[in-house]
Amino acid sequence: MRASVGLWAALQRGAVGARAAFATPADALREVGAAHQARISAIEREAWARWVRGAGPEEPSPAQERGSGQLCDGQVAPAPQGAEGPSARAEEGHAGPSGAAGSAGAAEPPERAPLRPYQQEALEAVRSSAPANCSVVLPCGAGKTKLGSAVACDFLELHPAGCVVVLCLRREGMRQWSRELADCWGTEAVEASGACSAEALRGARVILVSYHRMLSERRRAAAAAPAAGAAEGAVAGGAGAPCPQAAPGAIAARLLAAPCGLLLADECLLRRMVPAPRIGELLRTLSGPGRRLVGLTATLLREGMGDGGAEGEGAEWPVLGSCVYRQTFANLAPEYLAPVRCVDVQVPPAGPWRRLFKEQPLAAAVCLSRGKWEVLEHLLALHAEDSVLIVVERCEQARLVASTFGIMPVDGSLPAAQMKDILERFRARKILTLVATHVLDDPGLDFPELSVMVQMGGHFASRRQEQQRLGRLLRWGPVKRRRWEESGVKPTFYVLVHKGTVEERMSRHRTRSVAGVDYEQVPASAVCCPPLSVLRGGCLFGAQPRRGRDELELEGALAAGAAAAAAEARSMEKACFELSTRVAGTLPGGGPRDRPRALLLSDVRAWLRGGELRLRAPAAAAAGSSASELSAGEGSEVSGGGTSGEARARISPPRRRG
Numbered sequence: 001m002r003a004s005v006g007l008w009a010a011l012q013r014g015a016v017g018a019r020a021a022f023a024t025p026a027d028a029l030r031e032v033g034a035a036h037q038a039r040i041s042a043i044e045r046e047a048w049a050r051w052v053r054g055a056g057p058e059e060p061s062p063a064q065e066r067g068s069g070q071l072c073d074g075q076v077a078p079a080p081q082g083a084e085g086p087s088a089r090a091e092e093g094h095a096g097p098s099g100a101a102g103s104a105g106a107a108e109p110p111e112r113a114p115l116r117p118y119q120q121e122a123l124e125a126v127r128s129s130a131p132a133n134c135s136v137v138l139p140c141g142a143g144k145t146k147l148g149s150a151v152a153c154d155f156l157e158l159h160p161a162g163c164v165v166v167l168c169l170r171r172e173g174m175r176q177w178s179r180e181l182a183d184c185w186g187t188e189a190v191e192a193s194g195a196c197s198a199e200a201l202r203g204a205r206v207i208l209v210s211y212h213r214m215l216s217e218r219r220r221a222a223a224a225a226p227a228a229g230a231a232e233g234a235v236a237g238g239a240g241a242p243c244p245q246a247a248p249g250a251i252a253a254r255l256l257a258a259p260c261g262l263l264l265a266d267e268c269l270l271r272r273m274v275p276a277p278r279i280g281e282l283l284r285t286l287s288g289p290g291r292r293l294v295g296l297t298a299t300l301l302r303e304g305m306g307d308g309g310a311e312g313e314g315a316e317w318p319v320l321g322s323c324v325y326r327q328t329f330a331n332l333a334p335e336y337l338a339p340v341r342c343v344d345v346q347v348p349p350a351g352p353w354r355r356l357f358k359e360q361p362l363a364a365a366v367c368l369s370r371g372k373w374e375v376l377e378h379l380l381a382l383h384a385e386d387s388v389l390i391v392v393e394r395c396e397q398a399r400l401v402a403s404t405f406g407i408m409p410v411d412g413s414l415p416a417a418q419m420k421d422i423l424e425r426f427r428a429r430k431i432l433t434l435v436a437t438h439v440l441d442d443p444g445l446d447f448p449e450l451s452v453m454v455q456m457g458g459h460f461a462s463r464r465q466e467q468q469r470l471g472r473l474l475r476w477g478p479v480k481r482r483r484w485e486e487s488g489v490k491p492t493f494y495v496l497v498h499k500g501t502v503e504e505r506m507s508r509h510r511t512r513s514v515a516g517v518d519y520e521q522v523p524a525s526a527v528c529c530p531p532l533s534v535l536r537g538g539c540l541f542g543a544q545p546r547r548g549r550d551e552l553e554l555e556g557a558l559a560a561g562a563a564a565a566a567a568e569a570r571s572m573e574k575a576c577f578e579l580s581t582r583v584a585g586t587l588p589g590g591g592p593r594d595r596p597r598a599l600l601l602s603d604v605r606a607w608l609r610g611g612e613l614r615l616r617a618p619a620a621a622a623a624g625s626s627a628s629e630l631s632a633g634e635g636s637e638v639s640g641g642g643t644s645g646e647a648r649a650r651i652s653p654p655r656r657r658g
């Protein structure tokens with residue numbers, strides 16, 4: 001919030017309530033800053049240094065206290081009266097050790113948790129489709145781990161000598177399965193992480209392993225196999241053929257050795273796990289008589305290929321068999337999942353960004369224009385007491401948002417321990433706001449109290465990303481549930497879209513894939529003005545607050561913050577635009593090699609449909625761009641005047657990237 005006079009002023013007035021979202025503790029920011037030192041640019045480093053030097057008040061100043069009670073971090077906002085206990089509605093019969101920060105600390109004795117009706121239906125569908133491979137689609141947070149555990153235990157009851165292997169995305173997911181199986185189903189599982197003894201594997205009935213471990217085991221075993229085969233061949237006088245049993249690795253060998261086996265593929269379509277050729281090949285090696293594969297996923301969507309489950313009944317994913325059960329989150333809300341309000345904020349690109357997006361249409365989907373920054377400023381003030389996750393596409397963007405508003409940034413470069421610590425504090429509402437790249441999109445990440453997500457930009461037209469991000473808001477946490485029950489406030493998903501650009505079309509494609517949800521359309525101007533906004537005019541870019549001088553008569557730390565913010569505001573637009581041009585330069589048609597050429601909207605459309613990306617010579621581009629309006633509709637293809645000078649970019653369309 002260093003750069004926002006408007007936010008400082010709102011704090012003074014008390015319009016931004018207790019524990020302002022941007023009040024991240026300075027020590028935590030310092031830690032993150034240190035972790036990023038080596039990677040950040042000089043401009044960013046300077047911004048960090050400035051922030052750390054003058055980081056917001058550690059102790060609440062009298063002005064802040066007068067405003068709203070508390071500004072200091074780490075104190076959970078006092079619960080409204082009567083909020084504890086019953087209104088937080090612990091689920092009947094839920095004895096699961098969800099591990100979620102919001103599970104109200106209940107310490108019920110472990111007992112077999114009853115399945116919810118839809119989980120029971122899914123279990124029966126899986127049962128009745130045996131022995132064929134199959135998949136089940138349940139939205140994020142609907143309890144795929146519990147269902148999967150039920151499927152595993154059901155299988156072991158039927159086949160006491162059988163073996164179950166659960167493929168998970170990450171170690172955190174393995175731990176969740178392990179807890180669920182042990183505490184709710186009384187089944188001990190072996191976690192195959194680190195050094196895992198052959199002895200432990202031999203006796204294991206349930207093995208939890210990551211996709212990556214399974215692949216690397218297979219690779220290692222395959223590399224060792226020719227040598228082993230050669231030795232065997234020498235003994236037998238044969239030609240040294242590879243040993244087929246050794247090829248899949250120790251865990252696979254355990255599965256193959258059992259009289260019957262079940263492979264459970266969790267989040268099987270995330271990051272294209274199952275369809276990835278090497279995983280698909282591995283699974284095929286493991287399938288055969290007496291063995292079965294069951295996939296659990298939040299979506300069967302395959303970018304550019306329609307919906308594998310609904311249209312092709314699994315035809316898109318032959319290895320997974322058919323989809324035998326699916327539920328949408330709209331059907332499960334509000335009883336089991338939180339009802340989410342989706343708001344599509346229409347931001348008109350203005351000033352230099354308008355020009356940039358004309359020259360480089362794809363940049364509209366990734367870059368943050370001045371309008372988006374302003375909307376973010378107002379949303380932060382509006383949701384100062386909520387648990388907010390801001391998602392951006394690039395690490396640099398995350399860091400600029402972080403240093404501007406004093407928000408903790410999270411990207412893939414954070415050391416694991418630090419990431420874990422930050423996420424735990426976020427879950428416990430000790431840090432209220434994070435800005436993250438796609439690293440937090442994964443369904444396995446559990447933030448039950450997350451109540452606002454601001455999507456500043458997305459991965460082009462990826463419907464799967466839209467669903468994953470929305471999925472982060474679906475889990476119920478006690479505070480979130482209580483707010484909804486008491487005041488009807490729904491968790492909100494804000495999608496910021498550059499109006500009249502290619503991003504608008506991509507966004508429509510993404511949002512249409514979310515079944516049962518209507519996105520409200522709201523213009524950016526409405527978000528930035530009363531009654532929706534609690535700021536009286538934002539000042540991120542140097543404009544004076546509209547209310548006149550008294551607005552800036554701030555005290556103590558607030559005055560210092562506002563003065564620094566006003567000084568920085570002048571360079572804010574420049575910094576934001578520089579970042580946008582840097583980001584645009586990394587997109588197709590924007591690199592130094594491509595610079596003499598340009599992209600037309602029609603080219604982008606063709607690229608999105610899976611065609612080659614064609615970059616045109618400047619003259620052709622100019623001829624086309626005069627006819628090309630950023631808001632061109634579906635039918636208004638621009639011919640661009642011939643193909644002479646076209647170049648083929650070595651960039652695959654998004655559908656192939658998934």
Ligand SMILES: Nc1ncnc2c1ncn2[C@@H]1O[C@H](COP(=O)(O)OP(=O)(O)OP(=O)(O)O)[C@@H](O)[C@H]1O
Nearest residue numbers: 094096098115116140141142143144145146443444
């Ligand atoms: N039958 C049930 N009874 C009570 N609680 C349940 C039940 N099933 C699931 N839950 C709870 O719902 C929450 C979400 O479960 P889980 O993590 O398995 O969902 P998921 O579908 O795997 O989500 P994601 O796709 O985001 O990983 C957990 O807190 C879990 O304990």
